[in-house]
Amino acid sequence: DGGITQSPKYLFRKEGQNVTLSCEQNLNHDAMYWYRQDPGQGLRLIYYSQIVNDFQKGDIAEGYSVSREKKESFPLTVTSAQKNPTAFYLCASSISGDAGELFFGEGSRLTVL
Amino acid sequence: DAKTTQPPSMDCAEGRAANLPCNHSTISGNEYVYWYRQIHSQGPQYIIHGLKNNETNEMASLIITEDRKSSTLILPHATLRDTAVYYCIVDALYNFNKFYFGSGTKLNVKP
Numbered sequence: 001d002g003g004i005t006q007s008p009k010y011l012f013r014k015e016g017q018n019v020t021l022s023c024e025q026n027l028n029h030d031a032m033y034w035y036r037q038d039p040g041q042g043l044r045l046i047y048y049s050q051i052v053n054d055f056q057k058g059d060i061a062e063g064y065s066v067s068r069e070k071k072e073s074f075p076l077t078v079t080s081a082q083k084n085p086t087a088f089y090l091c092a093s094s095i096s097g098d099a100g101e102l103f104f105g106e107g108s109r110l111t112v113l
Numbered sequence: 114d115a116k117t118t119q120p121p122s123m124d125c126a127e128g129r130a131a132n133l134p135c136n137h138s139t140i141s142g143n144e145y146v147y148w149y150r151q152i153h154s155q156g157p158q159y160i161i162h163g164l165k166n167n168e169t170n171e172m173a174s175l176i177i178t179e180d181r182k183s184s185t186l187i188l189p190h191a192t193l194r195d196t197a198v199y200y201c202i203v204d205a206l207y208n209f210n211k212f213y214f215g216s217g218t219k220l221n222v223k224p
Contacts, residue, residue, distance in 0.1 A: 004156075035214070042200065043157070043214035090156050102149075102212065104156025 002027045006091050006105035013085075013112055021076045021108045023091035029103070030096040032074035036060060037088040037107075046089075049074055050096055078110060086112045116140070116203040122219040125195075131188040133218050135201030138182045143205045146177060148186045149214070150197040157200065157214070160186065191222045 004025045013019045025032065031050050035043040045058030049068040063082025068074055074093075078085045088109050092102040118136040125131040137146065147162040161168055161175045163184075168175045174187040188195055200217040 040216070042216050043212075045212070088154070092156070101159045101162075102157070104158070106156055107154070109154075 004091055004093055004103055004105035006089075006108050009106065009108060011108060011110045013110065015112055016080045018080055019078050019085075019110065021078070021089055021091075021110070023074045023076065023105060024072055025074075025091075025093045025103075026072060027093055027095075027103060028071070029093035030071070031094045032068070033092040033094075033102070034058075034064070034066065034074070034076045035090040035092065037090060043090060046076065085110055116144075116213065117201045117215060119199075119201050119215065119218045121216065122221065124221045124223060125188075125191045127193060127222055127224050128190055131191040131195065131220055131222070133186040133188075133199050133201075133220065134183065135186070136183045137201070137203045140181050140203050141205070144203050145205070146175065146181075146184050147202040147204065147212070148173070148175065149200045149202065150195075151200070151217070152194075152197045160199075188220075191220075193222050193224065196220060196222045 007022045033048040034046040036046055037043050044060050046064050047055055047058055047066045049055035052071050055066050055068050065077045088107050090107045091105045094102050145162050145164050148160040149157040151157040160172050163175045177184045198217040198219050200214050202212050
């Protein structure tokens with residue numbers, strides 16, 4: 001079945017450590033996105049990528065980094081520079097130019113101890 | 114930036130129609146109305162979208178007013194599994210990378 005796989009589902013890290021969240025899709029979508037969600041809040045865009053080897057900052061990119069070396073993969077690194085990294089992270093993909101349907105993964109919940 | 118206004122929560126009896134309103138008074142001519150929903154601790158799920166005509170699919174119906182300043186998402190026969198946060202989003206076609214997911218409406222479907 002086609003879809004988006006995020007891993008790990010739950011992650012704990014100590015302050016000062018970098019952590020990388022994985023996002024893989026087998027939908028053959030060109031565009032991929034990372035969102036952050038805090039409790040009781042909506043989603044905020046961190047980074048997005050429309051094609052391989054290209055990505056753009058979203059609204060809250062500070063303290064995060066991404067890469068897009070393969071069409072299927074769009075990993076997100078939460079660096080130690082991110083001051084409040086505890087959150088629910090959601091990866092999504094879409095066919096570039098499609099009429100707006102985003103497909104989301106199940107999310108990764110990061111807790112900084 | 115918020116382009117839409119939604120009530121924070123609504124209740125609906127199981128089996129009845131759920132009507133979720135959304136105000137988007139500053140919508141531009143090239144902007145679509147999209148609806149997504151998010152069941153607790155899961156990724157959002159696309160429901161439906163439209164420009165100016167009413168739309169219907171297997172999940173829901175979307176009614177957009179003639180002046181396009183507001184819309185209503187209708188779940189014809191709500192079930193307990195429809196309990197979720199529903200997001201109304203306004204954005205231009207091919208610009209969905211800028212989707213703004215606000216706080217949405219928490220729909221509580223009750224037995």
